[in-house]
Amino acid sequence: MKAEPAAQARLLDLQELDTQLERLDHRLRSxxxxxxxxxxxxxxxxxxxxxxxxxxxxxxxxxxxxxxxxxxxxxxxxxxxxxxxxxxxxxxxxxxxxxxxxxxxxxxxxxxxxxxxxxxxxxxxxxxxxxxxxxxxxxxxxxxxxxxxxxxxxxxxxxxxxxxxxxxxxxxxxSAEIPADLLALYDKLRAQYDGVAAAPLRYGRCNGCKLALSTVELNEIRATAADQIVRCEDCRRILVRTEESGLTAPVVE
Incomplete structure (x- = not known):
């Protein structure tokens, strides 16, 4: 699946809003x-x-x-x-x-x-x-x-x-700014993974499962086109590349 980097970045905004909604629902119930x-x-x-x-x-x-x-x-x-x-x-x-x-x-x-x-x-x-x-x-x-x-x-x-x-x-x-197929994948993953479907890749670590990616995985992501959707190999959530992803230079084994 492909989507413009800007649309992928909007997933993080959407995830934050969904997290806020879950917190509000929890506050209401509690x-x-x-x-x-x-x-x-x-x-x-x-x-x-x-x-x-x-x-x-x-x-x-x-x-x-x-x-x-x-x-x-x-x-x-x-x-x-x-x-x-x-x-x-x-x-x-x-x-x-x-x-x-x-x-x-x-x-x-x-x-x-x-x-x-x-x-x-x-x-x-x-x-x-x-x-x-x-x-x-x-x-x-x-x-x-x-x-x-x-x-x-x-x-x-x-x-x-x-x-x-x-x-x-x-x-x-x-959500109206996100392509329908990407939004559908996001909603499906949210239902599977405790409400968290998209997470930023920061400093070589998935903020969804909090695990650090291997050197091989980081090099593979670096080689992947910017409009290609990337998934975390461990938690299978959508990984959104940011300026803090730690991908500015190739990593050598």
């Missing part, structure tokens, strides 16, 4: 705010689950409390009616009076038992209410932190994306 936002989102979700459980328990206890209070009211009303009947003097039968007094005593014991239940349920309700309040406050703090971190993440990502758009535009302009 934003600390991404992981922090994900952790905070998990925390908010976990608090939501705890809050739903606490709210459900509080609702159940509230219903239980209303039922217990209703039972107390019913027993109290029944005891009040019986007490009024007893005090009215309308019942004169001794057996009936004894039964009524026994029922009033029984209702009194039942009322005391139910009132004890109400107190226990009220204590449960207070504890659950405090738990719901605590979780609600904790959720608000977590959501606020998540919102803050997300905003910082989005701002940082937008800045990186702006830089990426600018570099991508430069890449498009530079």
């Amino acid at each position: 934003l600390t705010e991404i992981a922090e936002a994900a952790q905070l989102k998990e925390r908010v979700d976990a608090i939501d689950a705890e809050l739903i459980t606490a709210q459900t328990k509080a609702s159940d206890v509230e219903r239980h409390q209303r039922k217990a209070e209703s039972d107390v009211d019913q027993v109290r009303s029944r005891a009040d009616r019986d007490a009024k009947r007893l005090e009215s003097g309308q019942i004169t039968n001794a057996k009936e009076l004894q039964n009524l007094q026994s029922e009033i005593e029984s209702l009194g014991r039942r009322q005391a038992e139910l009132e004890e239940v109400v107190l226990e349920v009220m204590e449960q309700a207070e504890g659950l209410s405090a738990e719901v309040a605590r979780l609600t406050e904790e959720r608000e703090a977590a959501v606020a932190k998540f919102t803050e971190v997300t905003a910082r993440r989005d701002t940082a990502a937008a800045e990186i994306q702006w830089d990426r758009t600018r570099v991508a535009q430069d890449r498009e302009r530079v």
